[in-house]
Amino acid sequence: MNIDSIVNGVVIDHISAGKAMKLYELLGLEKLDCSVAIIKNVHSNRMGKKDIIKIDADVPVDFDLIGYVDPDCTINIIKNEKLIEKKTISLPEELHNVIFCKNPRCITSVERGLEHVFKLTDKKNKIYRCIYCETKAEQVL
Amino acid sequence: MRHLIDILDLSKEEIDELCETATDIINDPDKYNEVCKHKILATLFFEPSTRTRLSFESAMLSLGGEVLGFSEAQSSSAAKGESVADTVRTVSCYSDIIAMRHPKEGAPFVASRVAEVPIINAGDGGHNHPTQTLTDLLTIHREKGRFDDLTIGVCGDLKFGRTVHSLIAAMSRYKNIKFVLISPDELKLPSYVKKDIMQKNGMEYYETRDLLEKMGELDILYMTRVQRERFFNEEDYLRLKDSYILTLDKLETAKKDLTIMHPLPRVNEIATEVDTDPRARYFAQVRNGRYIRMALILKLLKEAENEH
Numbered sequence: 001m002n003i004d005s006i007v008n009g010v011v012i013d014h015i016s017a018g019k020a021m022k023l024y025e026l027l028g029l030e031k032l033d034c035s036v037a038i039i040k041n042v043h044s045n046r047m048g049k050k051d052i053i054k055i056d057a058d059v060p061v062d063f064d065l066i067g068y069v070d071p072d073c074t075i076n077i078i079k080n081e082k083l084i085e086k087k088t089i090s091l092p093e094e095l096h097n098v099i100f101c102k103n104p105r106c107i108t109s110v111e112r113g114l115e116h117v118f119k120l121t122d123k124k125n126k127i128y129r130c131i132y133c134e135t136k137a138e139q140v141l
Numbered sequence: 142m143r144h145l146i147d148i149l150d151l152s153k154e155e156i157d158e159l160c161e162t163a164t165d166i167i168n169d170p171d172k173y174n175e176v177c178k179h180k181i182l183a184t185l186f187f188e189p190s191t192r193t194r195l196s197f198e199s200a201m202l203s204l205g206g207e208v209l210g211f212s213e214a215q216s217s218s219a220a221k222g223e224s225v226a227d228t229v230r231t232v233s234c235y236s237d238i239i240a241m242r243h244p245k246e247g248a249p250f251v252a253s254r255v256a257e258v259p260i261i262n263a264g265d266g267g268h269n270h271p272t273q274t275l276t277d278l279l280t281i282h283r284e285k286g287r288f289d290d291l292t293i294g295v296c297g298d299l300k301f302g303r304t305v306h307s308l309i310a311a312m313s314r315y316k317n318i319k320f321v322l323i324s325p326d327e328l329k330l331p332s333y334v335k336k337d338i339m340q341k342n343g344m345e346y347y348e349t350r351d352l353l354e355k356m357g358e359l360d361i362l363y364m365t366r367v368q369r370e371r372f373f374n375e376e377d378y379l380r381l382k383d384s385y386i387l388t389l390d391k392l393e394t395a396k397k398d399l400t401i402m403h404p405l406p407r408v409n410e411i412a413t414e415v416d417t418d419p420r421a422r423y424f425a426q427v428r429n430g431r432y433i434r435m436a437l438i439l440k441l442l443k444e445a446e447n448e449h
Binding site (some may be wrong): 103105106107108109110111112113114130131132133134136 | 224225226243244245246247248250251265266267268333
Protein backbone atom coordinates (compact mmCIF):
# COMPACT_ATOMS: atom_id res chain seq x y z
CA MET A 1 0.00 0.00 0.00
CA ASN A 2 1.39 3.40 -0.95
CA ILE A 3 0.86 6.61 0.94
CA ASP A 4 2.56 9.60 -0.64
CA SER A 5 5.41 11.08 1.34
CA ILE A 6 4.82 14.44 2.99
CA VAL A 7 6.52 17.66 1.92
CA ASN A 8 5.49 19.79 4.88
CA GLY A 9 3.42 18.33 7.66
CA VAL A 10 3.07 16.17 10.73
CA VAL A 11 3.28 12.42 11.26
CA ILE A 12 1.86 11.02 14.48
CA ASP A 13 3.59 7.68 14.83
CA HIS A 14 3.51 4.79 17.32
CA ILE A 15 -0.17 5.24 18.05
CA SER A 16 -1.44 2.18 19.91
CA ALA A 17 -3.32 0.03 17.39
CA GLY A 18 -6.98 0.98 17.35
CA LYS A 19 -6.63 4.51 18.72
CA ALA A 20 -6.03 6.41 15.47
CA MET A 21 -9.71 7.02 14.67
CA LYS A 22 -10.41 8.35 18.16
CA LEU A 23 -7.40 10.64 17.93
CA TYR A 24 -8.54 11.78 14.48
CA GLU A 25 -11.92 12.74 15.92
CA LEU A 26 -10.59 14.42 19.07
CA LEU A 27 -8.02 16.46 17.15
CA GLY A 28 -10.77 17.60 14.78
CA LEU A 29 -8.73 16.53 11.76
CA GLU A 30 -11.88 16.10 9.65
CA LYS A 31 -12.06 19.91 9.55
CA LEU A 32 -8.73 20.20 7.70
CA ASP A 33 -8.57 20.93 3.99
CA CYS A 34 -5.37 18.99 3.38
CA SER A 35 -4.85 15.25 2.91
CA VAL A 36 -4.91 13.24 6.10
CA ALA A 37 -3.99 9.55 6.02
CA ILE A 38 -4.96 7.14 8.78
CA ILE A 39 -2.96 3.97 8.54
CA LYS A 40 -4.09 1.21 10.83
CA ASN A 41 -2.46 -2.01 12.00
CA VAL A 42 0.98 -1.24 10.63
CA HIS A 43 3.62 -3.84 11.57
CA SER A 44 5.95 -2.55 14.29
CA ASN A 45 8.94 -4.36 15.78
CA ARG A 46 8.46 -2.54 19.08
CA MET A 47 4.69 -2.59 19.36
CA GLY A 48 3.60 -5.53 17.20
CA LYS A 49 0.89 -3.40 15.59
CA LYS A 50 0.54 0.36 15.53
CA ASP A 51 -1.47 3.11 13.87
CA ILE A 52 -0.08 6.18 12.11
CA ILE A 53 -1.68 9.49 11.13
CA LYS A 54 -0.08 11.60 8.40
CA ILE A 55 -1.18 15.20 7.98
CA ASP A 56 -0.08 16.81 4.73
CA ALA A 57 0.15 20.38 6.02
CA ASP A 58 2.07 22.29 8.63
CA VAL A 59 -0.80 22.61 11.10
CA PRO A 60 -0.63 23.04 14.89
CA VAL A 61 -1.59 19.90 16.82
CA ASP A 62 -2.61 19.68 20.46
CA PHE A 63 0.25 17.80 22.17
CA ASP A 64 -1.61 17.68 25.50
CA LEU A 65 -4.56 15.97 23.91
CA ILE A 66 -2.34 13.46 22.11
CA GLY A 67 -0.43 12.81 25.34
CA TYR A 68 -3.70 12.25 27.20
CA VAL A 69 -5.07 9.79 24.62
CA ASP A 70 -1.82 7.93 23.96
CA PRO A 71 1.33 9.04 25.82
CA ASP A 72 3.50 6.56 23.88
CA CYS A 73 3.07 8.36 20.55
CA THR A 74 5.87 10.14 18.76
CA ILE A 75 5.30 13.20 16.64
CA ASN A 76 7.46 13.90 13.60
CA ILE A 77 7.54 17.36 12.07
CA ILE A 78 8.40 17.29 8.37
CA LYS A 79 9.72 20.30 6.42
CA ASN A 80 10.79 20.06 2.76
CA GLU A 81 10.46 16.27 2.96
CA LYS A 82 12.94 16.11 5.82
CA LEU A 83 12.36 15.15 9.41
CA ILE A 84 13.29 18.29 11.34
CA GLU A 85 11.92 17.40 14.77
CA LYS A 86 10.90 14.23 16.56
CA LYS A 87 8.88 14.74 19.73
CA THR A 88 8.11 12.15 22.35
CA ILE A 89 4.93 12.69 24.26
CA SER A 90 4.16 12.09 27.91
CA LEU A 91 1.07 12.37 30.07
CA PRO A 92 0.48 16.11 30.54
CA GLU A 93 0.34 17.41 34.11
CA GLU A 94 -2.64 19.61 33.26
CA LEU A 95 -5.28 19.55 30.56
CA HIS A 96 -6.91 22.80 29.52
CA ASN A 97 -10.22 22.46 27.64
CA VAL A 98 -9.25 19.00 26.41
CA ILE A 99 -11.76 17.10 28.49
CA PHE A 100 -14.82 18.55 30.16
CA CYS A 101 -16.22 18.10 33.65
CA LYS A 102 -19.47 16.14 33.62
CA ASN A 103 -20.38 16.72 37.27
CA PRO A 104 -23.66 18.69 37.15
CA ARG A 105 -22.81 20.17 40.58
CA CYS A 106 -19.48 21.59 39.35
CA ILE A 107 -19.14 25.36 38.87
CA THR A 108 -17.97 24.69 35.29
CA SER A 109 -21.57 23.68 34.48
CA VAL A 110 -22.81 27.27 34.96
CA GLU A 111 -19.93 29.77 34.99
CA ARG A 112 -19.47 31.47 31.63
CA GLY A 113 -16.05 31.51 30.02
CA LEU A 114 -14.49 29.22 32.60
CA GLU A 115 -11.73 26.99 31.29
CA HIS A 116 -12.16 23.29 32.08
CA VAL A 117 -8.90 22.27 33.75
CA PHE A 118 -7.93 18.78 34.88
CA LYS A 119 -4.84 17.86 36.90
CA LEU A 120 -2.99 14.55 36.77
CA THR A 121 -3.37 13.22 40.33
CA ASP A 122 -2.31 9.60 39.82
CA LYS A 123 0.23 9.05 37.06
CA LYS A 124 0.33 5.26 37.40
CA ASN A 125 -3.41 4.87 36.91
CA LYS A 126 -3.71 7.86 34.57
CA ILE A 127 -6.25 9.62 36.76
CA TYR A 128 -7.13 13.24 36.13
CA ARG A 129 -9.35 15.30 38.43
CA CYS A 130 -11.24 18.52 37.80
CA ILE A 131 -9.42 21.35 39.63
CA TYR A 132 -12.74 22.85 40.75
CA CYS A 133 -14.79 19.90 42.07
CA GLU A 134 -12.11 17.15 42.07
CA THR A 135 -14.35 14.80 40.08
CA LYS A 136 -12.40 12.09 38.31
CA ALA A 137 -12.30 12.41 34.51
CA GLU A 138 -13.87 9.63 32.53
CA GLN A 139 -11.34 7.72 30.45
CA VAL A 140 -11.46 8.75 26.79
CA LEU A 141 -10.48 5.25 25.63
CA MET B 142 -3.26 36.51 48.29
CA ARG B 143 -3.99 33.91 50.92
CA HIS B 144 -7.42 32.18 50.86
CA LEU B 145 -9.03 29.23 52.61
CA ILE B 146 -10.70 26.96 50.09
CA ASP B 147 -9.81 23.49 51.39
CA ILE B 148 -8.83 22.52 54.94
CA LEU B 149 -5.55 21.15 53.58
CA ASP B 150 -4.63 24.69 52.48
CA LEU B 151 -3.61 25.09 56.12
CA SER B 152 -0.53 23.37 57.51
CA LYS B 153 -0.62 21.52 60.84
CA GLU B 154 1.34 24.40 62.36
CA GLU B 155 -1.21 26.93 61.09
CA ILE B 156 -4.06 24.88 62.56
CA ASP B 157 -2.22 24.86 65.90
CA GLU B 158 -1.73 28.63 65.60
CA LEU B 159 -5.45 29.19 64.86
CA CYS B 160 -6.47 26.99 67.81
CA GLU B 161 -4.12 28.96 70.07
CA THR B 162 -5.52 32.30 68.89
CA ALA B 163 -9.09 31.01 69.34
CA THR B 164 -8.26 29.84 72.86
CA ASP B 165 -6.77 33.24 73.66
CA ILE B 166 -9.94 34.91 72.34
CA ILE B 167 -12.06 32.65 74.58
CA ASN B 168 -9.91 33.52 77.59
CA ASP B 169 -9.70 37.26 76.96
CA PRO B 170 -12.36 38.42 74.45
CA ASP B 171 -11.97 42.10 75.35
CA LYS B 172 -8.46 42.10 73.93
CA TYR B 173 -9.90 41.39 70.49
CA ASN B 174 -13.05 43.49 70.37
CA GLU B 175 -11.61 46.29 68.27
CA VAL B 176 -8.86 44.56 66.30
CA CYS B 177 -10.86 44.64 63.05
CA LYS B 178 -12.25 48.15 63.43
CA HIS B 179 -12.97 49.73 60.00
CA LYS B 180 -12.65 46.34 58.29
CA ILE B 181 -15.54 44.90 56.30
CA LEU B 182 -16.49 41.24 55.87
CA ALA B 183 -18.76 40.47 52.90
CA THR B 184 -20.89 37.36 53.30
CA LEU B 185 -21.87 36.16 49.82
CA PHE B 186 -24.36 33.36 50.37
CA PHE B 187 -25.65 32.10 47.03
CA GLU B 188 -27.63 29.48 48.94
CA PRO B 189 -29.21 29.96 52.36
CA SER B 190 -27.36 28.84 55.47
CA THR B 191 -28.41 30.86 58.46
CA ARG B 192 -26.10 29.13 60.91
CA THR B 193 -22.88 29.52 58.95
CA ARG B 194 -23.67 33.07 57.84
CA LEU B 195 -24.53 34.19 61.36
CA SER B 196 -21.37 32.59 62.76
CA PHE B 197 -19.25 34.58 60.29
CA GLU B 198 -21.15 37.78 60.99
CA SER B 199 -20.96 37.24 64.75
CA ALA B 200 -17.22 36.56 64.44
CA MET B 201 -16.57 39.78 62.50
CA LEU B 202 -18.77 41.91 64.77
CA SER B 203 -16.97 40.48 67.83
CA LEU B 204 -13.71 41.68 66.31
CA GLY B 205 -15.10 45.21 65.95
CA GLY B 206 -15.54 44.96 62.16
CA GLU B 207 -18.55 45.52 59.92
CA VAL B 208 -20.50 43.10 57.72
CA LEU B 209 -22.45 43.34 54.49
CA GLY B 210 -23.73 40.82 51.97
CA PHE B 211 -26.67 38.76 50.81
CA SER B 212 -28.18 35.53 52.04
CA GLU B 213 -29.57 33.98 48.87
CA ALA B 214 -28.80 34.17 45.16
CA GLN B 215 -32.19 35.79 44.44
CA SER B 216 -31.13 38.94 46.24
CA SER B 217 -27.81 39.18 44.37
CA SER B 218 -26.94 40.05 40.80
CA ALA B 219 -26.47 36.31 40.20
CA ALA B 220 -30.24 36.31 39.65
CA LYS B 221 -29.61 38.63 36.67
CA GLY B 222 -27.09 36.16 35.31
CA GLU B 223 -23.84 37.65 36.62
CA SER B 224 -20.92 35.22 36.86
CA VAL B 225 -19.28 34.30 40.15
CA ALA B 226 -16.03 35.86 38.93
CA ASP B 227 -17.69 39.22 38.18
CA THR B 228 -19.62 39.28 41.46
CA VAL B 229 -16.43 38.64 43.40
CA ARG B 230 -14.39 41.21 41.47
CA THR B 231 -17.09 43.77 42.32
CA VAL B 232 -17.43 42.85 45.99
CA SER B 233 -13.63 42.89 46.34
CA CYS B 234 -13.93 46.65 45.84
CA TYR B 235 -16.37 47.01 48.75
CA SER B 236 -14.85 44.72 51.38
CA ASP B 237 -11.62 43.54 53.01
CA ILE B 238 -12.47 39.83 53.20
CA ILE B 239 -15.18 37.60 51.71
CA ALA B 240 -16.93 34.51 53.09
CA MET B 241 -18.71 32.71 50.29
CA ARG B 242 -21.20 29.87 50.14
CA HIS B 243 -22.33 28.55 46.78
CA PRO B 244 -24.30 25.48 45.69
CA LYS B 245 -21.80 24.69 42.92
CA GLU B 246 -18.63 22.83 43.77
CA GLY B 247 -15.47 24.83 43.14
CA ALA B 248 -17.20 28.25 43.07
CA PRO B 249 -15.06 29.68 45.93
CA PHE B 250 -11.94 28.43 44.13
CA VAL B 251 -13.04 30.34 41.02
CA ALA B 252 -13.59 33.37 43.27
CA SER B 253 -10.11 33.03 44.78
CA ARG B 254 -8.50 33.27 41.35
CA VAL B 255 -9.94 36.73 40.65
CA ALA B 256 -10.44 38.25 44.11
CA GLU B 257 -8.31 41.08 45.42
CA VAL B 258 -9.18 40.20 49.03
CA PRO B 259 -9.01 36.89 50.92
CA ILE B 260 -11.79 34.38 50.14
CA ILE B 261 -13.08 31.98 52.77
CA ASN B 262 -15.02 29.00 51.48
CA ALA B 263 -18.15 28.83 53.62
CA GLY B 264 -19.32 25.67 51.85
CA ASP B 265 -19.48 24.73 48.17
CA GLY B 266 -22.24 22.17 47.59
CA GLY B 267 -21.23 18.74 48.78
CA HIS B 268 -17.56 19.49 48.27
CA ASN B 269 -15.68 21.44 50.98
CA HIS B 270 -16.60 23.29 54.16
CA PRO B 271 -13.22 24.05 55.76
CA THR B 272 -14.48 26.34 58.54
CA GLN B 273 -16.73 23.55 59.81
CA THR B 274 -13.64 21.33 59.94
CA LEU B 275 -11.73 24.06 61.78
CA THR B 276 -14.63 24.21 64.24
CA ASP B 277 -14.38 20.44 64.71
CA LEU B 278 -10.62 20.65 65.18
CA LEU B 279 -10.88 23.40 67.79
CA THR B 280 -13.47 21.30 69.64
CA ILE B 281 -11.15 18.27 69.59
CA HIS B 282 -8.26 20.49 70.70
CA ARG B 283 -10.26 21.91 73.62
CA GLU B 284 -11.91 18.68 74.69
CA LYS B 285 -8.99 16.29 74.26
CA GLY B 286 -5.96 18.58 74.35
CA ARG B 287 -4.37 16.66 71.47
CA PHE B 288 -4.83 15.66 67.84
CA ASP B 289 -2.85 12.38 68.06
CA ASP B 290 -3.85 8.98 69.50
CA LEU B 291 -7.61 9.19 69.04
CA THR B 292 -10.31 6.70 68.07
CA ILE B 293 -13.04 8.62 66.27
CA GLY B 294 -16.44 7.14 65.42
CA VAL B 295 -18.28 8.86 62.58
CA CYS B 296 -21.91 7.91 62.21
CA GLY B 297 -24.71 8.53 59.70
CA ASP B 298 -24.34 9.80 56.18
CA LEU B 299 -20.72 9.07 55.34
CA LYS B 300 -21.35 9.06 51.60
CA PHE B 301 -22.56 12.63 51.07
CA GLY B 302 -21.41 14.10 54.39
CA ARG B 303 -18.68 16.54 53.38
CA THR B 304 -17.90 17.36 57.03
CA VAL B 305 -16.86 13.75 57.56
CA HIS B 306 -14.66 13.66 54.45
CA SER B 307 -12.95 16.90 55.47
CA LEU B 308 -12.49 15.74 59.06
CA ILE B 309 -10.86 12.51 57.85
CA ALA B 310 -8.57 14.51 55.52
CA ALA B 311 -7.60 16.87 58.34
CA MET B 312 -6.94 14.05 60.83
CA SER B 313 -4.89 12.09 58.27
CA ARG B 314 -1.91 14.29 59.18
CA TYR B 315 -1.83 13.18 62.82
CA LYS B 316 -0.37 10.08 64.45
CA ASN B 317 -2.26 6.99 65.58
CA ILE B 318 -5.73 8.03 64.46
CA LYS B 319 -8.29 5.27 64.09
CA PHE B 320 -11.70 5.81 62.50
CA VAL B 321 -14.78 3.68 63.14
CA LEU B 322 -17.09 4.24 60.16
CA ILE B 323 -20.71 3.62 61.19
CA SER B 324 -23.33 3.81 58.43
CA PRO B 325 -25.93 1.87 56.49
CA ASP B 326 -24.56 0.19 53.35
CA GLU B 327 -26.21 2.81 51.14
CA LEU B 328 -24.39 5.67 52.87
CA LYS B 329 -20.92 4.13 53.32
CA LEU B 330 -17.80 6.25 53.00
CA PRO B 331 -16.87 6.48 49.29
CA SER B 332 -14.03 4.18 48.29
CA TYR B 333 -11.94 7.10 46.97
CA VAL B 334 -11.83 8.63 50.48
CA LYS B 335 -10.71 5.28 51.90
CA LYS B 336 -8.16 4.74 49.15
CA ASP B 337 -6.84 8.26 48.51
CA ILE B 338 -6.81 9.51 52.10
CA MET B 339 -7.00 6.68 54.64
CA GLN B 340 -4.98 3.94 52.97
CA LYS B 341 -2.50 6.39 51.47
CA ASN B 342 -1.75 7.80 54.93
CA GLY B 343 -1.76 4.41 56.65
CA MET B 344 -4.83 5.27 58.74
CA GLU B 345 -6.57 2.44 60.51
CA TYR B 346 -10.34 2.15 60.00
CA TYR B 347 -13.17 -0.23 60.73
CA GLU B 348 -16.54 -0.26 58.98
CA THR B 349 -19.71 -1.32 60.72
CA ARG B 350 -23.47 -0.92 60.45
CA ASP B 351 -23.83 -1.17 64.23
CA LEU B 352 -23.60 2.01 66.29
CA LEU B 353 -22.97 0.02 69.48
CA GLU B 354 -20.30 -2.40 68.23
CA LYS B 355 -17.28 -0.21 69.02
CA MET B 356 -18.94 2.33 71.31
CA GLY B 357 -16.68 1.45 74.26
CA GLU B 358 -13.51 2.19 72.28
CA LEU B 359 -14.40 5.66 71.06
CA ASP B 360 -12.77 8.89 72.27
CA ILE B 361 -15.00 10.94 69.96
CA LEU B 362 -18.38 10.15 68.42
CA TYR B 363 -19.18 12.41 65.49
CA MET B 364 -22.85 12.14 64.55
CA THR B 365 -24.14 13.47 61.24
CA ARG B 366 -27.51 14.27 59.73
CA VAL B 367 -28.86 12.37 56.77
CA GLN B 368 -29.35 15.42 54.55
CA ARG B 369 -32.51 15.59 52.47
CA GLU B 370 -30.91 17.96 49.95
CA ARG B 371 -28.18 15.45 49.03
CA PHE B 372 -30.70 12.88 47.79
CA PHE B 373 -32.12 12.77 44.30
CA ASN B 374 -34.88 10.48 45.51
CA GLU B 375 -37.30 11.25 48.39
CA GLU B 376 -38.03 7.54 49.02
CA ASP B 377 -34.35 6.78 49.71
CA TYR B 378 -34.22 9.72 52.12
CA LEU B 379 -37.27 8.63 54.10
CA ARG B 380 -36.04 5.04 54.29
CA LEU B 381 -32.59 5.97 55.64
CA LYS B 382 -33.05 9.09 57.74
CA ASP B 383 -33.81 7.29 61.02
CA SER B 384 -31.08 4.65 60.69
CA TYR B 385 -29.04 5.82 63.63
CA ILE B 386 -30.45 7.63 66.61
CA LEU B 387 -28.23 8.21 69.64
CA THR B 388 -29.98 7.82 73.01
CA LEU B 389 -28.71 7.67 76.61
CA ASP B 390 -29.21 3.85 76.62
CA LYS B 391 -26.80 3.49 73.75
CA LEU B 392 -24.15 5.44 75.68
CA GLU B 393 -24.04 2.94 78.54
CA THR B 394 -20.88 1.24 77.31
CA ALA B 395 -19.23 4.51 76.20
CA LYS B 396 -16.15 5.98 77.88
CA LYS B 397 -16.71 8.53 80.65
CA ASP B 398 -14.70 11.10 78.71
CA LEU B 399 -16.26 10.45 75.31
CA THR B 400 -16.85 13.66 73.32
CA ILE B 401 -20.08 13.66 71.31
CA MET B 402 -19.96 16.04 68.37
CA HIS B 403 -22.39 16.99 65.59
CA PRO B 404 -21.99 19.68 62.91
CA LEU B 405 -25.72 20.60 63.44
CA PRO B 406 -28.48 21.15 62.60
CA ARG B 407 -29.72 17.79 63.87
CA VAL B 408 -33.05 16.30 62.92
CA ASN B 409 -33.55 13.36 65.25
CA GLU B 410 -30.23 11.49 65.13
CA ILE B 411 -29.42 12.58 68.70
CA ALA B 412 -32.30 12.32 71.18
CA THR B 413 -32.75 15.55 73.15
CA GLU B 414 -32.26 13.56 76.41
CA VAL B 415 -28.56 13.32 75.47
CA ASP B 416 -28.18 17.13 75.51
CA THR B 417 -27.75 17.26 79.29
CA ASP B 418 -25.12 14.50 79.38
CA PRO B 419 -21.73 16.14 80.03
CA ARG B 420 -20.31 14.18 77.11
CA ALA B 421 -22.59 16.05 74.67
CA ARG B 422 -20.38 18.83 73.32
CA TYR B 423 -22.20 19.85 70.14
CA PHE B 424 -23.40 23.18 71.49
CA ALA B 425 -19.89 23.96 72.74
CA GLN B 426 -18.83 23.07 69.19
CA VAL B 427 -21.18 25.77 67.82
CA ARG B 428 -19.58 28.32 70.13
CA ASN B 429 -16.14 27.19 69.01
CA GLY B 430 -17.26 27.88 65.43
CA ARG B 431 -17.50 31.56 66.22
CA TYR B 432 -14.09 31.72 67.92
CA ILE B 433 -12.19 29.80 65.26
CA ARG B 434 -13.75 32.00 62.55
CA MET B 435 -12.59 35.06 64.51
CA ALA B 436 -9.08 33.60 64.57
CA LEU B 437 -9.24 32.81 60.85
CA ILE B 438 -10.51 36.27 59.82
CA LEU B 439 -7.71 37.84 61.89
CA LYS B 440 -5.03 35.63 60.33
CA LEU B 441 -6.14 36.18 56.72
CA LEU B 442 -6.55 39.94 57.18
CA LYS B 443 -3.10 40.18 58.77
CA GLU B 444 -1.50 38.23 55.93
CA ALA B 445 -3.31 40.38 53.33
CA GLU B 446 -2.09 43.55 55.08
CA ASN B 447 1.47 42.25 55.14
CA GLU B 448 1.27 41.58 51.40
CA HIS B 449 0.36 45.19 50.76
